[in-house]
Amino acid sequence: MATLTTRAPGQEAPLADHAKLVPLLITLAVGLVIWFIPPPAGVEVAAWHLLAIFVATIVGIILKPLPMGAVAMIGIMATALTKTLTIGESLSGFNNTTIWLIVTAFFISRGFIKTGLGERIAYYFMSVLGKRTLGLAYGLIGTDLVLAPAIPSNTARGGGIVYPVLLSLCKAYGSNPDDGTANRMGAFLVRSVFQGLVVTSAMFLTAMAANPLAVELAAGQGINISWGQWAIAASVPGLLSLIAIPYILYRLNPPEIKTTPEAAEMAKEKLQKMGAVKVPEWIMLAAFVLLIGLWIGSEALSINATTTALVGLGLLLLTGVLTWGDILNEKGAWDTLVWFAALVMMADFLNKLGLIPWFSEEMGAAVGGFAWVPAFLVLALVYFYSHYFFASCTAHVSAMYAPFLIVSVAAGTPPLLAALVLAFFSNLFAGTTHYGTGPGPVFFGSGFVSMTDWWKHGLLISVLNIVIWLVVGGLWWKILGLW
Amino acid sequence: MATLTTRAPGQEAPLADHAKLVPLLITLAVGLVIWFIPPPAGVEVAAWHLLAIFVATIVGIILKPLPMGAVAMIGIMATALTKTLTIGESLSGFNNTTIWLIVTAFFISRGFIKTGLGERIAYYFMSVLGKRTLGLAYGLIGTDLVLAPAIPSNTARGGGIVYPVLLSLCKAYGSNPDDGTANRMGAFLVRSVFQGLVVTSAMFLTAMAANPLAVELAAGQGINISWGQWAIAASVPGLLSLIAIPYILYRLNPPEIKTTPEAAEMAKEKLQKMGAVKVPEWIMLAAFVLLIGLWIGSEALSINATTTALVGLGLLLLTGVLTWGDILNEKGAWDTLVWFAALVMMADFLNKLGLIPWFSEEMGAAVGGFAWVPAFLVLALVYFYSHYFFASCTAHVSAMYAPFLIVSVAAGTPPLLAALVLAFFSNLFAGTTHYGTGPGPVFFGSGFVSMTDWWKHGLLISVLNIVIWLVVGGLWWKILGLW
Numbered sequence: 001m002a003t004l005t006t007r008a009p010g011q012e013a014p015l016a017d018h019a020k021l022v023p024l025l026i027t028l029a030v031g032l033v034i035w036f037i038p039p040p041a042g043v044e045v046a047a048w049h050l051l052a053i054f055v056a057t058i059v060g061i062i063l064k065p066l067p068m069g070a071v072a073m074i075g076i077m078a079t080a081l082t083k084t085l086t087i088g089e090s091l092s093g094f095n096n097t098t099i100w101l102i103v104t105a106f107f108i109s110r111g112f113i114k115t116g117l118g119e120r121i122a123y124y125f126m127s128v129l130g131k132r133t134l135g136l137a138y139g140l141i142g143t144d145l146v147l148a149p150a151i152p153s154n155t156a157r158g159g160g161i162v163y164p165v166l167l168s169l170c171k172a173y174g175s176n177p178d179d180g181t182a183n184r185m186g187a188f189l190v191r192s193v194f195q196g197l198v199v200t201s202a203m204f205l206t207a208m209a210a211n212p213l214a215v216e217l218a219a220g221q222g223i224n225i226s227w228g229q230w231a232i233a234a235s236v237p238g239l240l241s242l243i244a245i246p247y248i249l250y251r252l253n254p255p256e257i258k259t260t261p262e263a264a265e266m267a268k269e270k271l272q273k274m275g276a277v278k279v280p281e282w283i284m285l286a287a288f289v290l291l292i293g294l295w296i297g298s299e300a301l302s303i304n305a306t307t308t309a310l311v312g313l314g315l316l317l318l319t320g321v322l323t324w325g326d327i328l329n330e331k332g333a334w335d336t337l338v339w340f341a342a343l344v345m346m347a348d349f350l351n352k353l354g355l356i357p358w359f360s361e362e363m364g365a366a367v368g369g370f371a372w373v374p375a376f377l378v379l380a381l382v383y384f385y386s387h388y389f390f391a392s393c394t395a396h397v398s399a400m401y402a403p404f405l406i407v408s409v410a411a412g413t414p415p416l417l418a419a420l421v422l423a424f425f426s427n428l429f430a431g432t433t434h435y436g437t438g439p440g441p442v443f444f445g446s447g448f449v450s451m452t453d454w455w456k457h458g459l460l461i462s463v464l465n466i467v468i469w470l471v472v473g474g475l476w477w478k479i480l481g482l483w
Numbered sequence: 484m485a486t487l488t489t490r491a492p493g494q495e496a497p498l499a500d501h502a503k504l505v506p507l508l509i510t511l512a513v514g515l516v517i518w519f520i521p522p523p524a525g526v527e528v529a530a531w532h533l534l535a536i537f538v539a540t541i542v543g544i545i546l547k548p549l550p551m552g553a554v555a556m557i558g559i560m561a562t563a564l565t566k567t568l569t570i571g572e573s574l575s576g577f578n579n580t581t582i583w584l585i586v587t588a589f590f591i592s593r594g595f596i597k598t599g600l601g602e603r604i605a606y607y608f609m610s611v612l613g614k615r616t617l618g619l620a621y622g623l624i625g626t627d628l629v630l631a632p633a634i635p636s637n638t639a640r641g642g643g644i645v646y647p648v649l650l651s652l653c654k655a656y657g658s659n660p661d662d663g664t665a666n667r668m669g670a671f672l673v674r675s676v677f678q679g680l681v682v683t684s685a686m687f688l689t690a691m692a693a694n695p696l697a698v699e700l701a702a703g704q705g706i707n708i709s710w711g712q713w714a715i716a717a718s719v720p721g722l723l724s725l726i727a728i729p730y731i732l733y734r735l736n737p738p739e740i741k742t743t744p745e746a747a748e749m750a751k752e753k754l755q756k757m758g759a760v761k762v763p764e765w766i767m768l769a770a771f772v773l774l775i776g777l778w779i780g781s782e783a784l785s786i787n788a789t790t791t792a793l794v795g796l797g798l799l800l801l802t803g804v805l806t807w808g809d810i811l812n813e814k815g816a817w818d819t820l821v822w823f824a825a826l827v828m829m830a831d832f833l834n835k836l837g838l839i840p841w842f843s844e845e846m847g848a849a850v851g852g853f854a855w856v857p858a859f860l861v862l863a864l865v866y867f868y869s870h871y872f873f874a875s876c877t878a879h880v881s882a883m884y885a886p887f888l889i890v891s892v893a894a895g896t897p898p899l900l901a902a903l904v905l906a907f908f909s910n911l912f913a914g915t916t917h918y919g920t921g922p923g924p925v926f927f928g929s930g931f932v933s934m935t936d937w938w939k940h941g942l943l944i945s946v947l948n949i950v951i952w953l954v955v956g957g958l959w960w961k962i963l964g965l966w
Contacts, residue, residue: 015763018803067807070800077793087580087787094577097570280498304570310560317553320501324550328814335811 031056093341106333155438177447514539555825576824638921660930855895
């Protein structure tokens with residue numbers, strides 16, 4: 001007999017997970033309205049219909065009647081069912097090489113957690129930098145930075161590896177969210193590490209899942225950004241931000257506990273307990289070094305970044321550091337595969353069917369008269385601060401990156417400069433709110449920082465980041481000859 | 484402190500899952516030897532190198548240094564790393580529409596288990612047919628047949644839905660594997676239902692994961708088989724096999740218990756306990772009927788079979804019968820996506836690079852003089868019984884289907900006839916051993932049937948199936964005008 005606690009088949013709570021009705025209706029309505037508006041002169045009907053499905057998909061990703069992957073899958077279905085595209089075209093996103101770069105990086109990143117190498121790196125940084133609270137913040141951010149090139153889920157990196165270490169530190173120093181001891185240490189560390197995470201995400205093509213989406217969308221405009229180019233361009237402003245942020249937060253709101261000699265000792269003990277670096281960790285480290293080396297030297301060696309990622313994955317599978325079961329279990333990767341394939345496919349065919357070229361031309365005519373510096377500045381700031389309305393970087397990038405890039409370029413902004421700034425901003429804007437990127441709710445959920453405090457500091461750091469990335473970054477990119 | 488039972492990070496059992504060394508070395512050796520043999524006149528070097536990687540992948544799938552998916556992923560990596568193909572070409576299998584048909588069917592099939600509809604169908608059949616032991620066998624096979632079109636994992640269908648019901652019947656009638664009561668009921672039911680499963684797998688394009696692989700390989704030879712065509716061609720010989728098998732097994736080795744009035748009662752009670760058909764089951768049923776209808780009418784309505792599958796999936800997601808979490812959790816689907824994409828990509832480029840056309844021409848010259856009927860008969864029988872050497876239908880199809888089809892056609896066999904017979908045999912041959920298809924180990928593992936008995940009956944039923952499918956099937960396909 002089925003009891004109340006065990007569910008017999010056929011006696012499930014029926015359809016608790018169906019699409020939320022209001023968001024679903026809005027999503028469908030937006031799609032239908034656009035579908036039935038007659039396309040403007042110069043736009044094919046097929047392109048217009050695809051635009052309707054594309055916009056509805058984006059609205060669905062933002063309003064979430066269902067999770068992003070399900071919305072994307074239904075978007076793919078819609079392009080095929082309406083015969084806007086053939087089924088082959090509808091599925092064409094699935095063999096995109098950039099998508100497989102990020103999917104493979106997801107697989108590889110599991111190895112840092114599984115082997116314990118990620119944790120070891122965190123304790124290593126703490127043992128060196130951990131004698132002061134400010135040093136602890138730098139140590140945690142350093143861990144994050146080292147892992148960033150090969151962990152594209154900033155939730156996994158921040159929430160899975162760095163956050164547990166942060167929590168154990170707060171516990172050891174008696175800093176709790178609910179008993180008035182938050183400011184001893186926890187509030188400062190949470191603020192610093194979260195804002196650091198936002199910056200490390202901006203520093204590598206493979207450090208955040210939506211970065212390759214921006215690269216793909218830029219490629220659609222004929223602007224190509226390689227893994228190495230991204231990393232070099234982001235290095236100087238990125239490092240500067242990472243150095244400045246904890247220091248400024250420390251000055252503004254110093255933690256009550258400032259010296260932490262025991263933390264360095266604790267880390268050393270932890271490392272001792274972990275013992276010598278194990279064989280799987282060595283292999284993971286070797287694969288990681290190989291990946292970074294080949295990614296940086298990609299052009300010189302003419303090895304595609306995705307091929308490199310597959311080589312790294314193959315190495316981990318052959319040696320048993322990762323099992324095939326680990327791969328099949330890596331839900332974040334499969335999720336990314338689906339939503340990414342849907343968005344790239346639609347963006348690709350909006351280009352091929354002429355809608356995006358048409359839009360670029362119209363924009364060129366409309367904004368051609370402006371001076372590009374103020375024009376781009378306004379565009380970039382609007383792009384940045386509109387993130388208050390988004391609950392995910394991916395949703396924001398998929399909705400706004402391409403049109404803002406097109407308008408920026410139409411206004412005369414050097415294309416690569418525009419593409420890079422908007423791509424970097426696609427990470428940096430996530431520091432503003434507690435819901436704007438995956439790890440936001442994790443860190444905010446710790447309870448160390450109140451919402452007012454979170455938003456106030458978020459706004460402050462956003463200004464700092466914008467200044468650093470536009471001014472210092474702009475100079476650095478000028479030296480690099482990127483514009 | 485880490486104890487022996489909890490694994491602290493970095494203290495895992497190191498590399499227990501690395502590639503098995505001897506199979507790995509054989510796989511690599513085969514690939515390297517072919518790679519360095521100079522290609523025969525008329526074959527491009529790139530085609531020859533791809534053949535080396537393809538053969539090594541197949542050998543790896545058979546010898547299993549790692550699970551099939553991992554071998555396939557490394558095969559994809561090898562084509563890109565050696566620059567035999569570009570990375571884009573290496574990943575091109577991932578947008579194949581047939582692959583997404585089967586992947587989507589995997590997702591949909593989860594609904595039968597989750598909603599309890601599969602179990603309900605089984606009890607319904609039992610309540611109608613279950614008054615005699617022979618009727619129970621037909622009832623279980625009937626369940627399997629009804630579910631077959633939309634459950635491409637015969638392991639999920641046989642092992643996940645039918646097998647538990649079979650076991651509960653044996654338990655109720657006191658038939659156990661180890662106390663001399665196996666022949667009361669269990670041995671007969673296991674034999675019948677397993678052999679039935681082999682036949683139902685042959686009856687629909689979407690009833691077994693390797694069926695679409697055969698269709699893709701045939702398409703590479705310009706032979707197109709639609710979902711409806713497959714189902715109609717297989718219907719007559721399939722139903723005849725399903726009727727004959729339990730009856731013959733019953734006559735040869737009758738179960739000791741022959742009448743089972745209580746079973747029908749039990750089933751009715753179970754159904755009563757399940758109550759009225761629930762909303763999710765109705766939706767699942769509606770989606771299922773829609774799928775079958777659209778698949779059969781695919782050509783008339785000009786809706787691609789994959790589009791249909793996506794519509795079914797969309798319906799289940801929107802209504803919450805399936806959640807996005809269910810989809811991400813469906814490891815069999817992601818596994819199939821990877822191995823299928825690797826094999827289809829390689830087969831596709833072996834064609835495009837001219838190796839398969841070259842092979843066809845050579846074969847045409849070599850076997851052109853034979854009469855096709857005896858030639859094809861020999862080829863088909865060799866194809867069938869070579870399954871004693873294979874532990875999976877997929878491995879067998881990927882290794883032998885294309886060359887056997889090419890030689891058959893070269894010998895003058897009507898192409899569609901050859902493609903269908905080999906495709907049907909790709910399922911029927913799995914009845915011979917206890918390891919030849921996924922559900923084999925499940926049913927054999929019940930212990931009701933000894934290995935000698937299993938093989939003896941397997942051989943007998945294989946002869947029965949070959950006669951039915953070649954003679955009755957041949958006539959039926961002649962009437963249909965397929966040859």
